[in-house]
Amino acid sequence: MFKVVGAIKRREGMSFDEFKTWWFDVHVPRVKKWPGLTRYHINIAVSEDEEFDGVAEIWFSSEEAARNVFSTPEGRAARDALADDVARAVVFVAEEHVIVGDGPLTSR
DSSP, rough: EEEEEEEEETTTTTHHHHHHHIIIIHHHHHHOOTTTTTEEEEOOOTTSSSSSSSSEEEEESSHHHHHHGGGSSEEEEEEHHHHEEEEEEEEEEHHHHHHHSOOOOOOO
């Protein structure tokens, strides 16, 4: 499985609660419009003192779909708005390897 993974740090002056509200109410609706999206998780830090405030995992059925999402109007809109809304974001395409849990397990 391929996914877009993003780690996000809220902008200066934004409270942790404001950040969580922004992510659920503003950013999630943007990402849910992405073509080819098959699953979407967000992981919010349990402490506001972490290096990042949250991590998103957005699943796609193929590497091509994950890589191409940012060439779509919906993908560009979410990426461009993210750059304006947060202090720092690291976003990359990843191949998932399940070690323990549901799905095919990966052995190395």
